[in-house]
Amino acid sequence: MSFHHLDQYAHIESPITHTPPVVRLLGTVVVAVGAAALPLGAWGHMAVLALLVGLIALLARVPARVMLLRVSGPLAFVVLASTAVLFLVPGQPVFHAGPVVVTDAGLLRFGSAIGRAVVALGAAVILVSTTGFPDLVSAFRDLRLPRVVTTSLGLAYRLLYTLVDEIERIERAARSRNVGAGARRRRQLAVGIAATALTRSFARGERTYRAMLARGYHGEMPSLRTRRVDVNSLIGLGLLTVTVLATTISAYMIR
Amino acid sequence: MANLIEITDLAYRYPDGTPAIDGISLSVESGDRVAILGPIGAGKSTLLLHLNGLLLAQSGSVTVDGMKVTGETVREVRRRVGLVFQDPDDQLFLPTLLEDVAFGPLNEGKAPREAAARAHGVLADLGLAGSEGRAAHHLSGGQKRLAALATVLVSRPRVLVLDEPTGNLDAEGRAKLVRLLQERDETLVVATHDLEVARALCSRCVVLDRGKIATQGDSARLLDDASFLQQHRLTVPLGDRALRGSTGTRSPKNPHNH
Numbered sequence: 001m002s003f004h005h006l007d008q009y010a011h012i013e014s015p016i017t018h019t020p021p022v023v024r025l026l027g028t029v030v031v032a033v034g035a036a037a038l039p040l041g042a043w044g045h046m047a048v049l050a051l052l053v054g055l056i057a058l059l060a061r062v063p064a065r066v067m068l069l070r071v072s073g074p075l076a077f078v079v080l081a082s083t084a085v086l087f088l089v090p091g092q093p094v095f096h097a098g099p100v101v102v103t104d105a106g107l108l109r110f111g112s113a114i115g116r117a118v119v120a121l122g123a124a125v126i127l128v129s130t131t132g133f134p135d136l137v138s139a140f141r142d143l144r145l146p147r148v149v150t151t152s153l154g155l156a157y158r159l160l161y162t163l164v165d166e167i168e169r170i171e172r173a174a175r176s177r178n179v180g181a182g183a184r185r186r187r188q189l190a191v192g193i194a195a196t197a198l199t200r201s202f203a204r205g206e207r208t209y210r211a212m213l214a215r216g217y218h219g220e221m222p223s224l225r226t227r228r229v230d231v232n233s234l235i236g237l238g239l240l241t242v243t244v245l246a247t248t249i250s251a252y253m254i255r
Numbered sequence: 256m257a258n259l260i261e262i263t264d265l266a267y268r269y270p271d272g273t274p275a276i277d278g279i280s281l282s283v284e285s286g287d288r289v290a291i292l293g294p295i296g297a298g299k300s301t302l303l304l305h306l307n308g309l310l311l312a313q314s315g316s317v318t319v320d321g322m323k324v325t326g327e328t329v330r331e332v333r334r335r336v337g338l339v340f341q342d343p344d345d346q347l348f349l350p351t352l353l354e355d356v357a358f359g360p361l362n363e364g365k366a367p368r369e370a371a372a373r374a375h376g377v378l379a380d381l382g383l384a385g386s387e388g389r390a391a392h393h394l395s396g397g398q399k400r401l402a403a404l405a406t407v408l409v410s411r412p413r414v415l416v417l418d419e420p421t422g423n424l425d426a427e428g429r430a431k432l433v434r435l436l437q438e439r440d441e442t443l444v445v446a447t448h449d450l451e452v453a454r455a456l457c458s459r460c461v462v463l464d465r466g467k468i469a470t471q472g473d474s475a476r477l478l479d480d481a482s483f484l485q486q487h488r489l490t491v492p493l494g495d496r497a498l499r500g501s502t503g504t505r506s507p508k509n510p511h512n513h
Contacts, residue, residue, distance in 0.1 A: 132390075137350055154350045158390070165392075204344075207340065212348065214309055214340075216330065216362030222361030
């Protein structure tokens with residue numbers, strides 16, 4: 001499964017992987033919020049934040065090719081969702097594309113949305129590339145997210161793999177008996193597979209709950225995590241926050 | 256010696272009314288090693304769920320270590336009876352192996368440090384040291400089985416109840432698990448189709464068929480009785496003397512086709 005290796009850089013020795021997950025998570029939030037807070041058309045400041053993200057990726061030893069690949073997927077959705085502003089925001093016409101007119105204000109907003117998204121997605125990609133999901137869940141716990149949320153995330157993560165394994169098994173069995181089927185038949189098959197997988201996931205959930213009860217679960221999810229945040233990580237997070245804040249504030253001051 | 260488990264006239268019906276087990280009475284003494292044998296649908300898993308209080312008796316009773324299994328006693332019963340499920344993926348539900356193994360002690364109220372220390376110890380005993388931070392889906396089938404066992408052993412139960420412990424294991428994994436279980440001191444109740452495993456682990460066999468006890472007795476005697484095993488739809492072990500007359504080859508039904 002492709003998502004097996006999302007956190008493939010989590011086990012590489014780097015200054016980033018040495019910081020506690022909660023610090024990495026907070027750093028990502030700082031960069032993402034800083035990018036989102038930049039004013040429209042602050043291209044130079046967006047470039048500064050993008051360079052900062054690039055530097056962190058370098059420290060985390062996440063290759064540029066991996067960064068680009070992982071950013072490009074979600075970025076395509078941002079591009080798709082932002083395309084409408086090109087035509088809908090009133091302003092001076094820049095060029096005509098058939099019946100629709102692209103305005104300068106629309107172009108400015110579109111470009112700004114893409115620039116901000118590149119920075120925020122870059123930070124998020126570094127986070128998920130260097131942090132295993134269990135550590136992410138523990139970071140959420142450290143941030144005092146409700147236990148029911150973090151537990152649900154942990155269980156969902158674990159069950160996702162068993163569910164995907166089951167879907168793969170069902171799909172393989174279906175394909176082996178479905179040689180040369182047309183597109184319509186394949187669509188019907190996909191619906192059938194989804195329904196079967198859903199039914200099985202309910203059964204799986206029931207069995208897992210029994211296994212929890214058998215080991216003394218009584219409605220309160222216990223936690224093992226007691227990770228401490230060291231001073232160096234806090235200094236690193238502080239420096240990052242100051243840099244992002246300075247970049248964002250200077251973008252407003254220059255205007 | 257007092258019976259550690261005492262089952263008296265236990266019956267259970269599924270919600271649709273189908274009887275799963277019907278009038279089972281069984282005693283297990285401390286230190287006993289009992290195999291529950293029977294074909295699919297015989298009621299083995301349903302019986303095991305009663306031992307841990309996951310199912311409560313609809314009629315009859317189950318007593319563990321002197322406590323009748325009821326809603327009030329079920330937490331204490333679960334401390335004493337460790338149940339290992341048939342599919343380890345059901346049992347390993349937390350993001351890391353260490354969290355999964357420490358889950359039981361934490362539920363018992365142990366401090367995180369003590370729970371973690373116990374979990375590390377059990378994982379090391381089972382040869383899984385170094386896997387503490389791994390997720391279950393990164394383990395092999397054999398490692399998952401051992402990990403599922405670790406999640407139960409960590410609570411130091413008096414009775415180990417295993418549901419098809421060697422399912423989906425290769426020969427090496429199966430032998431390793433059997434050796435490991437042979438070295439344990441806990442009272443053992445094993446539901447299995449694997450007659451060789453039953454013979455290797457258990458001195459006593461209880462044969463279930465259609466929700467009732469067909470017979471029980473000494474493993475060596477019962478497992479050598481090929482006609483009895485066939486009569487109760489149990490697989491005769493491959494390589495058993497009873498099958499040695501058959502070579503596994505057969506003549507074609509229609510020789511003219513060749």
